[in-house]
Amino acid sequence: MQAEYNAHGGTLKQLYLSEEEAKLAKETAKSLLSWDLTHRQICDIELLLNGGFSPLEGFLTQQDYQSVLDKMRLANGVLWPMPVTLDVSAKFAEQIELGDEIALRDEEGVIIAIMQVSDRWQPNKAEEAEKIFGANDQTHPAVSYLFNQAGEIYLGGKLKGVSTPSHYDFKALRDTPAELQDKFKKWGWNKVVAFQTRNPMHRAHQELTFRAAKQVEANLLIQPVVGMTKPGDIDHFSRVRCYEHLVKHYPEQTTTLSLLPLAMRMGGPREAVWHAIIRKNYGCTHFIVGRDHAGPGKNAQGEDFYGPYDAQNLMNEFKDELGIEMVPFQMMVYVKERAEYQPVDNVQEGETVLNISGTEFRRRLAEGLEIPDWFSYSEVVSELRKRYPARHKQGVTVFFTGLSGSGKSTIANALLNKLMELGDRSITLLDGDVVRKHLSSELGFSKEHRNLNIQRIGYVASEITKNGGIAICAPIAPYRSTRREVREMIAPLGGFIEVHVATSLEVCEQRDRKGLYAKAREGIIKEFTGISDPYEVPENPELIIDTVNCTPDEAAQRIILKLESMGYIK
Structure with missing residues (x-):
């Protein structure tokens, strides 16, 4: 445990337990509160445990964290320029007392390490962005991660390595x-x-x-x-x-x-x-x-x-x-x-x-x-x-977003038929209501559940895109951060075209065939987008369509032309 190693280079802090100690730790871990590590945390913990992040012996304490922000040094004065912290949800952090041990597990639930929690704090993320990355600007991928993906609370403490993260490639x-x-x-x-x-x-x-x-x-x-x-x-x-x-x-x-x-x-x-x-x-x-x-x-x-x-x-x-x-x-x-x-x-x-x-x-x-x-x-x-084959051989996602009643589903269906007529690739329509019925039937309409529904749509679309198909998605998708997350999920795998169906709230209410807006106005439906919950207008969509001045046929044709101009169809 925390063995020092010096073969050819500097001193390494290796944090793995012996085989016998690890066996006992696995038994102990069964009774501990567990945190499932994110992809980034798994990368960090691997380099913490194997000595790649020497001289660190765990995730930074609050004192070390602040010193790294202010001075590029640990609290003991040793040069270290980047915070390596365990970010968790506030709900998880509330269950922990300082001094507690927690089990850190990979995505499959395998125990990777046991951490003794010595510190717990809520960071000033704006300060971290400014001091570490030079600007509180979410165009920077790490700043975007900090505000849109990282947990609210940081935990610090030493690690005891139980098993190595699994790699099956190379x-x-x-x-x-x-x-x-x-x-x-x-x-x-x-x-x-x-x-x-x-x-x-x-x-x-x-x-x-x-x-x-x-x-x-x-x-x-x-x-x-x-x-x-x-x-x-x-x-x-x-x-x-x-x-x-x-x-x-x-x-x-x-x-x-x-x-x-x-x-x-x-x-x-x-x-x-x-x-x-x-x-x-x-x-x-x-x-x-x-x-x-x-x-x-x-x-x-x-x-x-x-x-x-x-x-x-x-x-x-x-x-x-x-x-x-x-x-x-x-x-x-x-x-x-x-x-x-x-x-x-x-x-x-x-x-x-x-x-x-x-x-x-x-x-x-x-x-x-x-x-x-x-x-x-x-x-x-x-x-x-x-x-990365030529673009017309790649998959692509057409992602509609707009208020309820804006015309997303109608345009998506028109687009589906026009693309089916071309017949050169498999095409899948992921309509918001249909996905709700078959993929997310257990979800409610809280912000958390609506985000989860969009993430599921994004995941399915990413698989379709990765395999060369065309995914047409037509949810409301009211939040910019979730739409950005879906874009980042799909863009490395093929094309991503965001279409904002920008029909006004007044027109959407006039079209309200299901009476949803009326029920929202009366308070019968809670957290309804555009009434009691905000719709965040896309900042840089590839296409903006207002169905007041555009028929579904014309709208679908505009999207076809956009796909053609970007090289995704011939």
């Missing part, structure tokens, strides 16, 4: 810090430079990493994140297959591939320091930090959250205590006249720079267009084409 590529340190020692790798990535790697990345390793005369560890990355990123299964192809393009016995089960926060400079500490725990001596390391993209004003070299600057501030050396690198570009990649600052006046942005690369994949050899390896491109 087992040969999954190493604990101790295992990777041992491999480096066995191979005689005294200097190891690590490369962090959450995207497929192309020729520019290969050139950058090869030069970095050569520059410091070190071996190279490519260690991609396979836990949680930015919503919308390419799935890790496809990426790892690409990495396996790419590793063959390095000189033999110089490079290895290992997977990191990290839940990224996309925290830019702070995240770069965090990544460096983690790589030190894995036995690396050097860490590559490039342009806009772990940046999430643009904020609500259309500006980058972080400067291009902010991460490198912050790394330099802590270089004397990090215990791992940064290898800074600029963006690599292909110089046509030289037929080779060069750092952008090495390009001479008059030379032609060729580049394909990530957006352009995705467009070419979606439209089945050529991707030149100078940009990527053919095996990598082939792998990505298998996972």
